[in-house]
Amino acid sequence: MFVKDFLWLLFKENLLINWVYRHMLGSSFPVLQQRVPACELSDKGSYKASKLKKPIFSVAGYTSGTTNQPMTVYRSVKSILLEEYMVKTFLALHRVPLKAKIAVLRGDMIKASTDNTPPFWRFAPFTGRVFFSSFHLSPENVPAYLQQLSKEKPDIIMAYPSSITFLAKQAKLLGWVPDWSFSGVFTSSETFTPENQQICREVFGKVFDHYGQAERVAALQQCAFGHYHVREDYSVVEFVDDEHGTKIVGTNVHNSAMPLRRYDTGDYIEGLNKLGNCPCGNHAPYVTRILGRDDDYLLLPDGRHIGRMDVAFKGIAGLLECQLVQADDKTLEVHFVLEPSHDPAQLEQDLAAALQQRVGDMLDLKFIQQRSIARTKAGKFRSVIRLNAGNSSVSN
Ligand SMILES: [Zn+2]
Known part of the structure; x- marks a missing residue:
């Protein structure tokens, strides 16, 4: 330094x-x-x-x-x-x-x-x-x-x-x-x-x-x-x-x-x-x-690419940060940070509704509340991560 x-x-x-x-x-x-x-x-x-x-x-x-x-x-x-x-x-x-x-x-x-x-x-x-x-x-x-x-x-x-x-x-x-x-x-x-x-x-x-x-x-x-x-x-x-x-x-x-x-x-x-x-x-x-x-997208089982997921969460009350982790072809983990004093159950319901509008019911949603969302080694935030879906791999 x-x-x-x-x-x-x-x-x-x-x-x-x-x-x-x-x-x-x-x-x-x-x-x-x-x-x-x-x-x-x-x-x-x-x-x-x-x-x-x-x-x-x-x-x-x-x-x-x-x-x-x-x-x-x-x-x-x-x-x-x-x-x-x-x-x-x-x-x-x-x-x-x-x-x-x-x-x-x-x-x-x-x-x-x-x-x-x-x-x-x-x-x-x-x-x-x-x-x-x-x-x-x-x-x-x-x-x-x-x-x-x-x-x-x-x-x-x-x-x-x-x-x-x-x-x-x-x-x-x-x-x-x-x-x-x-x-x-x-x-x-x-x-x-x-x-x-x-x-x-x-x-x-x-x-x-x-x-x-x-x-x-x-x-x-x-x-x-x-x-x-x-x-x-x-x-x-x-x-x-x-x-x-x-x-x-x-x-x-x-x-x-x-x-x-x-x-x-x-x-x-x-x-x-x-x-x-x-x-x-x-x-x-x-x-x-x-x-x-263009790699910040979700991959649906029918092969569709769904990008611009940040827009899905516009206007949802109580949401501080949200990261989507597509763990495999069928599972989507929704990691979120809640504003203090908001009800997590209500937030999950709102997030599910917003996500289903975009991806339908092709992915199983798994909600995970976090204190903060982990950054990459360079300190950057990634809104979408695909782990094993399609042929992609993730590195920091
Ligand atoms: Zn100008």
């Missing part, structure tokens, strides 16, 4: 670097005019098969593996700078101060998940950032989180959508809102539904989501109107229709270590506006919703 934070201060989080990113790097990453290359779509499978060797002057990263094994991805120095440029200019767009105090709620390990006593946060000695645990969020612990936030008064919170949503739901119950000048919550790395964004905005005011992926072929960022605009200075993005909907396909331009051409992200969108005539003044194309990975 000590050394890592010092390096972070040197290379990422100091006034000079922030200023350079905001004001000097624009000419290195102009809006791209390139045409989409004439080739077939590629995906994880095609690149894994090609067995790319690690290029010199590159840094390795990994895609998160869900139904597939993780894929190693390589980044050139320019690609690394570009990624940081995306973050810094996103913050600048939303008027975050150059030297912002940052609270982080993004899956950092603060203490053992079995240790349920505060503090659930830790201070970074050089950058002054405060890291909060994503692994200790529970109705009992949330008041301590909120108290600490009020004490620290960060300019921004950088969070995983699932973590900030949990915090916001509890804050709403407690009637808590930030009582200081707050620039906003910046999220990324998980699917963030409009419904959950709305809950977070009711508590924290401004919430801005960034969409990207480990392969770094497309970046979309939310404006003040909640629209996800394509960052046209990042890559060449296409929206391609298939039998499941409209998906994001990207071609990177600034990563010589791993050029990806017409790469299928597997993420679907809704509300595409190619004209980009948004009242915010940004004329880049935008979408109104990012649906997330």
Whole structure:
């Protein structure tokens, strides 16, 4: 933590670097005019098969593996700078101060998940950032989180959508809102539904989501109107229709270590506006919703894929979090966290009704009440997990 934070201060989080990113790097990453290359779509499978060797002057990263094994991805120095440029200019767009105090709620390990006593946060000695645990969020612990936030008064919170949503739901119950000048919550790395964004905005005011992926072929960022605009200075993005909907396909331009051409992200969108005539003044194309990975679906015994399960639980009273675990072809475990003072039997009845609307009676439902839903090793929340249904396997 000590050394890592010092390096972070040197290379990422100091006034000079922030200023350079905001004001000097624009000419290195102009809006791209390139045409989409004439080739077939590629995906994880095609690149894994090609067995790319690690290029010199590159840094390795990994895609998160869900139904597939993780894929190693390589980044050139320019690609690394570009990624940081995306973050810094996103913050600048939303008027975050150059030297912002940052609270982080993004899956950092603060203490053992079995240790349920505060503090659930830790201070970074050089950058002054405060890291909060994503692994200790529970109705009992949330008041301590909120108290600490009020004490620290960060300019921004950088969070995983699932973590900030949990915090916001509890804050709403407690009637808590930030009582200081707050620039906003910046999220990324998980699917963030409009419904959950709305809950977070009711508590924290401004919430801005960034969409990207480990392969770094497309970046979309939310404006003040909640629209996800394509960052046209990042890559060449296409929206391609298939039998499941409209998906994001990207071609990177600034990563010589791993050029990806017409790469299928597997993420679907809704509300595409190619004209980009948004009242915010940004004329880049935008979408109104990012649906997330196509592997977040249930598989019914008749072969049907049922996705977008998060929508099923919209408006159910008393539900804090819910995870669907398809244990086999016929059994669906419904893990849920109940709001205090709600009746679990009533909640189970409501959940069953909502689920049966979508999946009929083809799956046997098994309800399991939890104090909290386990996160992946990276601290991320998964709304749907298929264990042995179909040919998929799950890894963190
Ligand atoms: Zn806009």
